[in-house]
Every structure is written in structure tokens, then in C-alpha cells.
Amino acid sequence: MVNCGQVKEMPGEMQKQARVAPVFRLNERAVVYHGDCIDMLKGMPDRSMQLIVTSPPYNIGKAYEKKTKLADYIALQARVIKECERVLADSGSICWQVGNFVESGAIIPLDAVLYPLFADLNLVMRNRIVWHFEHGLHCSNRFSGRYETISWFTRKTKEYVFNLDPVRVPQKYPGKKYFKGPKTGQYSCNPLGKNPGDLWVVPNVKNNHVEKTEHPCQYPVELIERLVLSMTNEGDWVFDPFVGAGTSVIAAVLHNRRGAGAETEGEYAELAKSRIVEAMNGTLRTRPMSKPVHNPAEKGRKPAAAPRFGAESGVVAQTTLFRQVAR
Numbered sequence: 001m002v003n004c005g006q007v008k009e010m011p012g013e014m015q016k017q018a019r020v021a022p023v024f025r026l027n028e029r030a031v032v033y034h035g036d037c038i039d040m041l042k043g044m045p046d047r048s049m050q051l052i053v054t055s056p057p058y059n060i061g062k063a064y065e066k067k068t069k070l071a072d073y074i075a076l077q078a079r080v081i082k083e084c085e086r087v088l089a090d091s092g093s094i095c096w097q098v099g100n101f102v103e104s105g106a107i108i109p110l111d112a113v114l115y116p117l118f119a120d121l122n123l124v125m126r127n128r129i130v131w132h133f134e135h136g137l138h139c140s141n142r143f144s145g146r147y148e149t150i151s152w153f154t155r156k157t158k159e160y161v162f163n164l165d166p167v168r169v170p171q172k173y174p175g176k177k178y179f180k181g182p183k184t185g186q187y188s189c190n191p192l193g194k195n196p197g198d199l200w201v202v203p204n205v206k207n208n209h210v211e212k213t214e215h216p217c218q219y220p221v222e223l224i225e226r227l228v229l230s231m232t233n234e235g236d237w238v239f240d241p242f243v244g245a246g247t248s249v250i251a252a253v254l255h256n257r258r259g260a261g262a263e264t265e266g267e268y269a270e271l272a273k274s275r276i277v278e279a280m281n282g283t284l285r286t287r288p289m290s291k292p293v294h295n296p297a298e299k300g301r302k303p304a305a306a307p308r309f310g311a312e313s314g315v316v317a318q319t320t321l322f323r324q325v326a327r
């Protein structure tokens, strides 16, 4: 498959340069455009991006967005998605990471609402990845939201890039072998690890996360690293139309890919640039992909007893729940 106009080599000299360009050019290594993504996209060649990954505004009234009618939001997303499809490489992928739009207490899953926009452009959904995390608002009139999704689309082709080996995870029973039959002694599982599946448990970026900045809704670098490693090769372009604090570009440059993104807010564009430079220089602290998720039960930590929950109250105390989890 041909990626039109794509410069793939990453010359040694260029790898050393920690420079973030303000305007898109194919021979750059990293670009942060301060402005509207539609304007940036106009300057990008057809079929040049191997991975387009983003978390767009959810239209929930965050500081950087103006809450609009759902129909207007969808129309705006449609314009961006159409331009993204134009710049998508033949073997490329689009990953759209979203949560819910909430109106008068009713939740509307944005992946379901946006799906037709991708399908209308003849894109094929390869996975709907559920990203599960533990931290967030505690709801009192519905269950607290603890997942968002990543909708992964490619063109209608079997030739899309999908590298499973770099993102395999440890087997449940590593080193398991056949104990009878013609394959006795051979591995019954892939010794490189297993397919991570489509449910990803990755901590979200809250106050005590090592990657936390002043941006109100960063996604974690490790979430995007898995997409970069599986859907691109070295030297390929990764593009994020709503780049925020620069996470997608960081995940790209950490793995010797090129990264570009647009950001309307000057403060976040500057933040993205400085984090990307740190990533290029090897000084940015990120949570490693291989780090296990914190499990207090496994670590033998004891939660503080909740005094108001006595046996007589009929309410299950936290300590009881904790013992159940640990069993």
C-alpha cells in the first residue's frame, strides 16, 4: 500500500533534534499547530497519516469548549472526520476516543452517535475498545462512569497495518506447554505473550498520576503507545486533530514515529510543545506500559474502617468488601 507523499526515513541527525515545528511539513518530526484543526488539515497532503488518534471535546462544557446542541456538535465532528479520512494513509487507522455526552441526567454514548459518520465515509470498524479506569466522579443517581471507548476504523482493505507482537501482554499461565499428544513439550501458548483483547485497564490521568498537567482531560501516554506500536511502523506519521497537552505526539516520538497535532488554546499548545521536547530529550516522566495497575488487595493494604458502618447498621462496611475482594 502506498502512503502518498510520506517521508518515512528518520535520519539520525533529525532524531537528535528536539524541535517542535509550528506548521505541518512532511519532513518534520513533531508539529504542534496553534489553531483550528480544520485549518491545519487543509495544509496536509492526502493519504499521508498512518494513525489518526484523538480524544475530541465531548461537548460537556469543559473550559476549552462551548456546549452546543448535539446536532451542531455532530456536524462539527463530521467536518473534522471527513478531513481526517482524506489524509488517512491507505494502510492507516483512525482511533476516536470518546465518553458520554450528558444532558438532563441522560447519557448519550458518543461512539454510537459518531459511528455513522465513519461508516458513511466507507471506513470499517475493527474494534470498539473499552478503556476501563478506576477514578472519576462518584454518581449518586446512577452507577459511576468507569469506562470510555476507542473506536478503531480502517479503510475497506485487508492491508491495514496491525503489529500484534509489540503489544502482547503476559499470558495468564506463562510458559504453558502441551503435556500429551504430538505437540508434547511445545508451547501451547504464544511465548511472546497474548493478544491484549479489547478491554484495556489503564489508569486515567488524575491528580496523583505522574503525567498530570494543568490540562483538565489528558489521556495517558500508555493508552496511545499501544495504538502507535500496533498500527504504525517507525518513521510513520501520527496525527491528533485535538492534541491538548500533546499526549498523542508524545506517544509517537517515544517510539521513533513522527507526530503532529492542532490545539486552539495557546496555553495548551505551549504545554504540548514543552512536553514533546521533554519526551524527545528523554526527560518526560510517563507511566510505563508494563507497570501493573495498583491493586490494594494484592498489596495487603488495609483500608481504614468506616466507623459509621457497624454490623448493627446493616450496611456492609468497606473492610468487609475489602475482605471479599481479597479472597
Ligand SMILES: C[S@@+](CC[C@H](N)C(=O)[O-])C[C@H]1O[C@@H](n2cnc3c(N)ncnc32)[C@H](O)[C@@H]1O
Pocket (backbone or CB within 6 Å): 035, 036, 037, 038, 054, 055, 056, 057, 058, 064, 065, 215, 217, 218, 219, 220, 241, 242, 243, 244, 245, 246, 247, 248, 262, 263, 264, 265, 268
Ligand atoms: C479532550 S481534549 C484532548 C486532550 C488530549 N488527548 C491530551 O491527552 O492532552 C480536547 C482538546 O481539543 C482542543 N480543541 C477544541 N476544539 C478544537 C479545534 N477545533 N481544533 C483544535 N483543537 C481544538 C481543546 O482546547 C482541548 O485541549
